[in-house]
Amino acid sequence: MPAIADCAAEPPLADSYYTLLRLGGDDDGVGQHDDACTKVTTTPAPWDEVVITQPVWECELPMIDIGCLTAAGATGRGQHQAAAGAEERAACAAAIAAAAAEWGFFQVVNHGVAQELLEAMRREQARLFRLPFETKSSAGLLNDSYRWGTPTATSLRQLSWSEAFHLPLAGISGKACNYGDLTSLRSAKQQYTDFATNTISCRVGVYRDVTREVADAMSRLARALARVLGESLLGHAAGERFPEGCDDATCFLRLNRYPPCPFSPDDAFGLVPHTDSDFLTVLCQDHVGGLQLTKGSRWVAVKPIPGALIVNIGDLFQAWSNNRYKSVEHRVMTNATTERYSVAYFLCPSYDSPIGTCREPSPYKAFTFGEYRRRVQEDVKKTGKKTGLSNFLV
Numbered sequence: 001m002p003a004i005a006d007c008a009a010e011p012p013l014a015d016s017y018y019t020l021l022r023l024g025g026d027d028d029g030v031g032q033h034d035d036a037c038t039k040v041t042t043t044p045a046p047w048d049e050v051v052i053t054q055p056v057w058e059c060e061l062p063m064i065d066i067g068c069l070t071a072a073g074a075t076g077r078g079q080h081q082a083a084a085g086a087e088e089r090a091a092c093a094a095a096i097a098a099a100a101a102e103w104g105f106f107q108v109v110n111h112g113v114a115q116e117l118l119e120a121m122r123r124e125q126a127r128l129f130r131l132p133f134e135t136k137s138s139a140g141l142l143n144d145s146y147r148w149g150t151p152t153a154t155s156l157r158q159l160s161w162s163e164a165f166h167l168p169l170a171g172i173s174g175k176a177c178n179y180g181d182l183t184s185l186r187s188a189k190q191q192y193t194d195f196a197t198n199t200i201s202c203r204v205g206v207y208r209d210v211t212r213e214v215a216d217a218m219s220r221l222a223r224a225l226a227r228v229l230g231e232s233l234l235g236h237a238a239g240e241r242f243p244e245g246c247d248d249a250t251c252f253l254r255l256n257r258y259p260p261c262p263f264s265p266d267d268a269f270g271l272v273p274h275t276d277s278d279f280l281t282v283l284c285q286d287h288v289g290g291l292q293l294t295k296g297s298r299w300v301a302v303k304p305i306p307g308a309l310i311v312n313i314g315d316l317f318q319a320w321s322n323n324r325y326k327s328v329e330h331r332v333m334t335n336a337t338t339e340r341y342s343v344a345y346f347l348c349p350s351y352d353s354p355i356g357t358c359r360e361p362s363p364y365k366a367f368t369f370g371e372y373r374r375r376v377q378e379d380v381k382k383t384g385k386k387t388g389l390s391n392f393l394v
């Protein structure tokens with residue numbers, strides 16, 4: 001059996017791995033959930049039909065320069081350029097809507113999220129995840145948002161070889177945030193040998209500021225893209241109000257870390273195949289790679305492009321758009337030697353927001369975001385797998 005590095009920071013993923021291996025849950029779990037999935041899933045569920053080792057295509061996702069939609073592109077434009085600007089904006093909006101319908105995923109450049117900010121986030125993320133596992137899991141850090149592995153897994157294929165802070169943004173705006181027990185943090189002070197300052201509270205302050213800035217910048221981007229996508233289906237005036245029910249307090253930021261995995265990539269996922277339960281997601285991945293998405297019946301690997309952000313459509317947008325925009329299944333593969341980081345911003349409405357439709361008749365029953373979330377959680381608890389939108393088909 002491969003040796004597992006003994007490191008106080010690492011979550012005990014190998015223990016979960018061996019427990020699930022002993023359970024022999026791979027066949028049991030997948031067989032059991034196959035039934036549930038074939039009954040209820042409307043779109044193909046490649047996760048249940050292919051083995052991990054099926055050949056994977058490498059691709060470059062549609063790449064869209066959105067400078068004309070963001071402050072980055074607007075700077076320095078004179079009024080005389082307005083007409084050309086409107087044309088450029090229309091072409092850009094059309095490219096975004098086409099990619100959302102055809103791929104459910106695309107990349108953007110000139111997105112208005114400063115590269116230095118993303119690099120600072122990456123550094124803070126690395127410091128945060130280097131804290132001892134005990135501290136991450138039990139010191140109440142960042143509103144107790146630390147997660148690792150897959151607590152509900154009953155088979156190896158349901159295990160995610162990763163750890164994350166899943167932060168409700170309500171928690172990082174202003175005083176509501178609980179940055180955890182600073183006493184426990186102090187006991188982890190050895191971890192912070194490279195501090196610019198030598199006080200923990202300073203470090204936490206730096207961390208909070210970077211996180212909040214990233215959340216704000218990604219939020220602006222996510223809303224601009226959602227508005228463009230809404231307008232493309234509803235027309236300008238109505239689209240401007242879209243998406244309703246989303247504000248700073250209703251969205252989430254997820255800081256992901258994928259530790260090196262000593263087992264074969266055929267045996268464990270970094271993040272199990274899933275769709276996102278939101279309107280749309282903005283993702284910043286590092287240079288390591290590992291993200292794959294489904295296109296037709298194939299898994300396709302997404303090549304990291306420096307400076308580009310990835311955008312994907314979530315379940316709520318698929319429902320609202322009457323399946324025009326696609327919430328596509330994606331997963332992260334493990335890497336044997338190199339850790340990987342990513343940050344995902346999830347554009348979500350408040351739990352009591354009805355998701356609605358751009359046009360009646362909708363293929364879905366009316367539901368609120370809260371109802372959707374509850375149903376996903378129940379399914380995962382019962383079957384180990386999210387069923388998703390097909391639960392709400394008329």
Ligand SMILES: O=C(O)CCC(=O)C(=O)O
Binds near residue numbers: 271332341
């Ligand atoms: O890390 C990645 O590339 C993907 C992350 C993701 O899909 C998620 O957090 O929902």
Ligand SMILES: [Fe+2]
Binds near residue numbers: 275276330
């Ligand atoms: Fe995702």
